[in-house]
Amino acid sequence: MKHIQADIVIVGAGGAGLRAAIAIAEIDPEIEIALISKVYPMRSHTCAAEGGAAGVKLSDDSLEMHFNDTVSGGDWLCDQDVVEYFVEQAPRELVQLEHWGCPWSREDDGSVAVRPFGGMKKKRTWFAADKSGFHILHTLFQTSLQFPSIKRYDEFFALDLLHEDGRARGVVAMEMRSGCFFHFSAASVIMATGGAGKIFPFTTNGAIKTGDGMAMAYRAGVPMKDMEFVQYHPTGLPGTGILLTEGCRGEGGVLVNKDGYRYLQDYDMGPETPLGEPVFKSMELGPRDRLSQAFWHEQKKGNTVPTAWGDCVLMDMRHLGAQRILERLPMVHELAVSYVGVDMITDPVPVRPVVHYMMGGIASNIEGETPMPGLFAIGETACGSLNGANRLGSNSLTELLVFGKRAAAGAAAFAAENDYPREAPALLAQAEAIVARVRGLLQKSEGNESVAGIRGEMMNSLEEGAGIYRDEEGTEIACKKIAELQARSAAIKVNDKSNVFNTDLQGLLELQNMLDAAECVAEASNARKESRGAHQRMDYVERDDENYLKHSMAYRQPGERPRIDWLDVTITRSQPGVRDYSGDKK
Amino acid sequence: MGTRQIELEVMRYNPEKDEAPWFQQYSVPCEEDWAILDALIYVKDNLDSTLSYRWSCHMMVCGSCGMTVNGEPHLTCKTFIRDLPDKVRVEPLENFPIERDLVVVLDDVMQKLQLAKPYIIRKDDPPPEDEEYPQSRAALKKFKQYTMCINCMLCYSACPQYGLSNDFIGPAALSLAHRYNLDSRDQGKAQRLDILADHDGVWECSFVGACSEACPKNVDPAAAIQQMKVDGTMEWWKQKFGLTGDKP
Ligand SMILES: Cc1cc2nc3c(=O)[nH]c(=O)nc-3n(C[C@H](O)[C@H](O)[C@H](O)COP(=O)(O)OP(=O)(O)OC[C@H]3O[C@@H](n4cnc5c(N)ncnc54)[C@H](O)[C@@H]3O)c2cc1C
Ligand code: SF4
Numbered sequence: 001m002k003h004i005q006a007d008i009v010i011v012g013a014g015g016a017g018l019r020a021a022i023a024i025a026e027i028d029p030e031i032e033i034a035l036i037s038k039v040y041p042m043r044s045h046t047c048a049a050e051g052g053a054a055g056v057k058l059s060d061d062s063l064e065m066h067f068n069d070t071v072s073g074g075d076w077l078c079d080q081d082v083v084e085y086f087v088e089q090a091p092r093e094l095v096q097l098e099h100w101g102c103p104w105s106r107e108d109d110g111s112v113a114v115r116p117f118g119g120m121k122k123k124r125t126w127f128a129a130d131k132s133g134f135h136i137l138h139t140l141f142q143t144s145l146q147f148p149s150i151k152r153y154d155e156f157f158a159l160d161l162l163h164e165d166g167r168a169r170g171v172v173a174m175e176m177r178s179g180c181f182f183h184f185s186a187a188s189v190i191m192a193t194g195g196a197g198k199i200f201p202f203t204t205n206g207a208i209k210t211g212d213g214m215a216m217a218y219r220a221g222v223p224m225k226d227m228e229f230v231q232y233h234p235t236g237l238p239g240t241g242i243l244l245t246e247g248c249r250g251e252g253g254v255l256v257n258k259d260g261y262r263y264l265q266d267y268d269m270g271p272e273t274p275l276g277e278p279v280f281k282s283m284e285l286g287p288r289d290r291l292s293q294a295f296w297h298e299q300k301k302g303n304t305v306p307t308a309w310g311d312c313v314l315m316d317m318r319h320l321g322a323q324r325i326l327e328r329l330p331m332v333h334e335l336a337v338s339y340v341g342v343d344m345i346t347d348p349v350p351v352r353p354v355v356h357y358m359m360g361g362i363a364s365n366i367e368g369e370t371p372m373p374g375l376f377a378i379g380e381t382a383c384g385s386l387n388g389a390n391r392l393g394s395n396s397l398t399e400l401l402v403f404g405k406r407a408a409a410g411a412a413a414f415a416a417e418n419d420y421p422r423e424a425p426a427l428l429a430q431a432e433a434i435v436a437r438v439r440g441l442l443q444k445s446e447g448n449e450s451v452a453g454i455r456g457e458m459m460n461s462l463e464e465g466a467g468i469y470r471d472e473e474g475t476e477i478a479c480k481k482i483a484e485l486q487a488r489s490a491a492i493k494v495n496d497k498s499n500v501f502n503t504d505l506q507g508l509l510e511l512q513n514m515l516d517a518a519e520c521v522a523e524a525s526n527a528r529k530e531s532r533g534a535h536q537r538m539d540y541v542e543r544d545d546e547n548y549l550k551h552s553m554a555y556r557q558p559g560e561r562p563r564i565d566w567l568d569v570t571i572t573r574s575q576p577g578v579r580d581y582s583g584d585k586k
Numbered sequence: 587m588g589t590r591q592i593e594l595e596v597m598r599y600n601p602e603k604d605e606a607p608w609f610q611q612y613s614v615p616c617e618e619d620w621a622i623l624d625a626l627i628y629v630k631d632n633l634d635s636t637l638s639y640r641w642s643c644h645m646m647v648c649g650s651c652g653m654t655v656n657g658e659p660h661l662t663c664k665t666f667i668r669d670l671p672d673k674v675r676v677e678p679l680e681n682f683p684i685e686r687d688l689v690v691v692l693d694d695v696m697q698k699l700q701l702a703k704p705y706i707i708r709k710d711d712p713p714p715e716d717e718e719y720p721q722s723r724a725a726l727k728k729f730k731q732y733t734m735c736i737n738c739m740l741c742y743s744a745c746p747q748y749g750l751s752n753d754f755i756g757p758a759a760l761s762l763a764h765r766y767n768l769d770s771r772d773q774g775k776a777q778r779l780d781i782l783a784d785h786d787g788v789w790e791c792s793f794v795g796a797c798s799e800a801c802p803k804n805v806d807p808a809a810a811i812q813q814m815k816v817d818g819t820m821e822w823w824k825q826k827f828g829l830t831g832d833k834p
Contacts, residue, residue: 039640040696042737043648091716098718101706101769103726103733110720134647135733142704142762154696177685206642239619242645308619335645338664339619452631496636498600501686504635 001172001181001435006034006151007415009170009184011158011213012192013037014044015133015397016379018140019404020190020411025147027412034184036153036173038208038506041141045194045206046400049133050245050331052125053397055090057114061122063087070395071574073119073287074359074388075533076549077226079570082366082386086395086402093401094126102139103128116250117394119287119581121280125394130245130331133397156182157506158212160434161189161220161375162427167418168375169427171216172434176506179499181438183431185424187415188374190407191217191362195380196517198510200355200467201459204236204243210510211517213381217362218516222372223553223565225383227360227517228524228535231391232468234291236354238309240339244332244351246393249284251328252276253317255291256348257303263313267294269581276319286581289390289534292353296468305350309340312350321345353468357396358517359387359534360524363553363567368407374414376407385551385569389533442505447493451507454485454492458511458518461485466525471539475526479561482518489515519562520554527564528552545576589615592667594625596637597677599684607684609675610634616667622676623651623662626688639688646802649736652679652743653688659740659800679743695739698755701781702763707774725770732765732810734803741797741807753786757797757807760788764810767817775817782818789815 008024010017013035021035037044056066066087071078094112098104104112105127117125128135144150155176162170162185170185193213197205218224234255235244249255254275257263262283265272269286273279284291295313298304304311317325322345325333336342342349362377364370364384370377378384379400386399458481465478489511496504530544531537550566557563592614599607612633614625623641630637640650644663651662654677656670682690706712713719741757742748748756767775782788791811798808 039642039648039650040692040737043640043642043650045643045648047647047649047736048643048645095716095718099706099712099715099771101766101771103730106721106723106726108723110722110725112718131647131734134736138733142699143706145700146703146705177691206644206648208642240644331647338646338666341619451635494635496638498602498636498686500601501638501689503630503638507630507635 001183001431003183003185004034006032006184006186008188008190008411009034009036009186010190010192011036011171012044012194012379012381013041013152014192014194014379015046015137015140015400016404017190017192018137018144019401020192020378020408021150022140022144022147023405023408024412025149027409029147029149031149031412031415033150034153034186035150036156036158036171036184038155038157040154041152042138044137045209046137046397047134048204048206048243049136049397050130050243051117051247051250052115052127052132052394053094053136054117054120054125054392054394055094055398056087056124057091057112057126058123061124065121066090066124068574069120070386070392071388072577072579073392074390075543075579076545076574076576077385077388077532077551077569079366079385080572080574081570082384084572085366086386086399089402090398093398093405097136097139097401100139100143103135105129115247116278116280116285117392118246118249118285119281119392120394125250127247130247130329136397157509158216159438159509161216162430163220163372164424164426167373169424172431174438176501179502181435183428185427187418188376188411190411191375191377191381192379192404193381195358196514197355197358199458199462199514199518199521200230201463202236202241202352203355204233204241205355210514212510212513213377214361215513215516217370217375217377218520218556220372221556222370222375223363223555224520225360225363225385225551225553225567226524227520227554228528228552229359229389229533230355230466230521231288231357231359231534232292232353233288233356234295234353235315235351237336237339238307238312238350238352241354242335242339243356244315244336244349245329248315248317248329248332250278251324252278252320253315254284256314256316257298258305259303263298263303264291264294267297271582281581287390288393290581292468293536295353307350310352312352314348315351316348317344318346318348357391359383359389359391360520367410368403369410374418376411378403378407389535438509441508442494442497444493447491449488449491451492451504451511454489455511455514458482458485458515462518462521466522469536469538470525471537472526475522478522479526482515482522483561486515486519523562523564524552524554549576588618590618590667591672592616592625593673594629595673595675596629596688598687600686618668620667621663622655622665622667622674625667626662626676638686647736649738652738652740654678654680654743659743661738661740661802664802679739681743681745681749692739694752695742695756695758698759699737699762701755702759703774703778704762704766706766706769706772707777709773719771721770729765729768732761732768732805735761735805736803738802740800740802744796744800746794746796747790747792754790755781755786757811760814761805761807761810764814776821779818779821782814788818
């Protein structure tokens with residue numbers, strides 16, 4: 001095993017990991033950074049984000065309004081100190097990206113343009129056409145190239161955390177091209193490994209979003225927070241799950257059922273708004289959880305449109321006209337033509353809700369600290385409780401930046417204050433054990449289960465039991481099923497015995513991680529006996545602030561179901577109220 | 587939806603075992619709306635889990651899944667079964683060493699992206715931290731197309747010059763340098779033009795335009811290279827006659 005010494009290890013080179021790396025390099029070029037990523041940084045899934053990043057910009061808007069939208073959008077499960085810090089820092093971070101060269105779309109006067117987004121009361125979403133995440137990621141990656149202290153380890157697959165006396169000490173990773181194992185030791189570790197959408201069958205998430213960082217932390221005893229909150233995006237393409245950004249609706253696209261009726265008005269989001277004149281926080285600009293739930297009801301009523309890929313509703317953009325569609329939404333136009341053969345200029349596009357974003361993740365706080373000293377978590381893999389029970393679209397790209405920077409400062413300070421022995425025998429033994437586990441998987445010559453088989457069963461059981469609507473029985477079945485699959489996964493044989501770029505082995509390691517994340521989702525969905533934001537229980541239809549104005553915290557108990565604890569929500573100034581999506585018409 | 591049986595002929599290479607690459611046949615029942623990438627995923631999940639290839643987003647933006655399909659460089663998530671015959675040959679990108687099966691070694695091009703100094707370089711201070719640079723739509727339009735590069739490296743695979751010698755810095759890296767040169771916020775053009783002065787810079791390009799033809803994102807790297815030649819010549823004259831003070 002090779003040994004690499006750094007001051008700070010960052011696992012993940014998406015938007016969050018890159019922002020943190022740059023911040024550390026700027027704090028002190030002497031700090032040695034090891035930036036580990038299982039794919040080249042610009043392949044990270046931040047590249048797929050289309051719509052944009054939120055930050056107050058115009059004079060008719062205010063930090064207060066951004067705060068209120070976020071907290072009510074999150075159904076009061078956001079930690080309000082976190083939201084306050086976030087809305088305050090957001091504009092500065094977006095300007096920082098502008099200074100680094102991000103090609104934001106512009107207004108006529110040369111200032112950066114902003115667009116409306118679901119659940120937001122004002123225009124405050126900064127965008128670069130419909131490739132906002134792509135441009136943010138490439139801007140960060142390219143900017144990072146000027147800092148020699150950022151040492152990259154591209155296509156290194158992180159396996160597990162190293163920790164001693166309750167403190168994070170590094171990670172073990174496998175170099176994909178050689179199969180060699182690397183022991184990274186560091187004074188602090190930042191997890192920035194992204195989400196886990198691939199635990200569900202229909203998702204906008206890429207192949208790499210397998211919850212690795214969550215599972216690594218969970219196995220190391222760190223709790224997973226609010227894992228029951230899984231965001232469905234109401235407008236994915238059927239079949240592939242490819243996203244048609246909320247920007248489509250922001251620009252004026254509407255949703256209709258099989259009768260051409262704008263059904264959202266039947267679900268407390270009306271009254272109907274004039275075609276092509278979207279009204280903030282109503283109808284098509286309601287929040288994602290409500291829109292996805294409305295689809296579910298329309299499907300039950302038989303109002304959806306049957307297609308070759310299953311039931312859909314239609315998103316109609318025709319009234320926007322070719323010019324606006326091609327200028328503002330060129331990528332989604334191309335995606336719809338390519339993957340479902342529909343030209344949105346002339347025809348409505350079939351769409352359905354697809355899993356999009358994990359509100360839950362590694363428990364972290366406003367500093368990006370986790371309960372394990374020396375371990376920080378940022379981006380989608382973390383749950384810093386900005387997003388509460390339902391993330392507002394375009395808050396998370398900004399979250400990567402704001403908390404990437406903040407955690408970087410914390411990790412640098414921690415590294416400066418906490419020296420540590422360079423050679424630690426206990427850690428070496430831990431690293432050897434991790435390597436032995438992986439070698440064992442590779443060498444196993446018997447087994448009648450397959451990665452694809454168990455993965456498929458996992459996805460279906462979550463969709464069934466922990467999908468848009470849940471109940472006691474369904475979640476219980478899902479919990480049992482995931483436990484069964486975990487046991488059965490021990491009988492998977494890796495057919496590929498090569499050391500070089502072994503994606504068969506990687507697939508198994510990712511599956512194990514996904515099963516850990518899936519366990520948390522199913523168990524937390526079972527434990528929360530109320531309906532809030534993205535977590536809707538048919539047997540507990542009301543929000544229950546008396547008992548559940550709390551974060552769920554899932555602790556791993558090897559061989560048993562996880563223990564679920566509850567942590568109070570931080571409330572500074574907004575008491576739980578009613579989420580109103582009638583565009584102030586009520 | 588109907589399915590169509592496709593005979594996939596896939597290049598395999600395991601450096602630990604194989605002396606040379608070889609082809610393996612897979613018969614894949616493809617749905618009509620599938621891309622080649624879906625067929626490869628089918629193989630991996632159902633027929634042969636030892637096949638290695640890169641992929642992630644399946645929406646033409648992460649740049650991972652470039653391969654040679656029936657002799658031409660393509661993103662496999664964007665190459666549809668409906669446009670292909672019943673027999674399809676899939677090979678790794680050309681002009682790169684093969685790492686394993688359909689995975690190629692990208693070290694060289696990653697290095698080259700860095701050479702382009704792809705970040706804003708300033709002589710003057712930037713605006714205060716809460717103020718943007720103003721940039722007109724016209725100014726944005728000047729470089730926007732060159733920001734679209736997803737680093738899929740299809741252009742290197744298509745480039746005859748890069749095929750001859752890896753010394754050539756190549757289409758994507760040059761487009762990237764050009765992108766920053768054209769950005770109204772940047773003042774680092776003179777530094778970047780240095781890479782042209784090197785023997786492996788822009789002058790090596792023989793202008794057959796194969797890069798632009800291969801590019802799945804309409805970046806048009808050939809146009810960037812052409813424009814950079816002009817810029818390079820101008821800069822050379824300027825420096826020769828001391829018209830610019832910023833030669834490092
Ligand atoms: C299609 C789509 C559209 C979206 N649109 C928007 C939008 O418009 N606005 C918005 O605010 N949000 C949007 N989001 C959400 C947002 O893009 C993501 O939440 C965010 O980009 C996640 O960034 P990240 O840095 O946390 O993770 P990622 O960008 O996913 O990066 C994860 C990194 O971790 C690395 N990694 C993972 N596991 C390992 C391992 N085991 N070993 C080593 N490295 C590892 C990966 O290589 C990668 O570098 C969208 C999401 C999707 C899927
Ligand atoms: S210029 Fe085009 S072909 Fe070349 S790497 Fe960029 S996107 Fe790919």
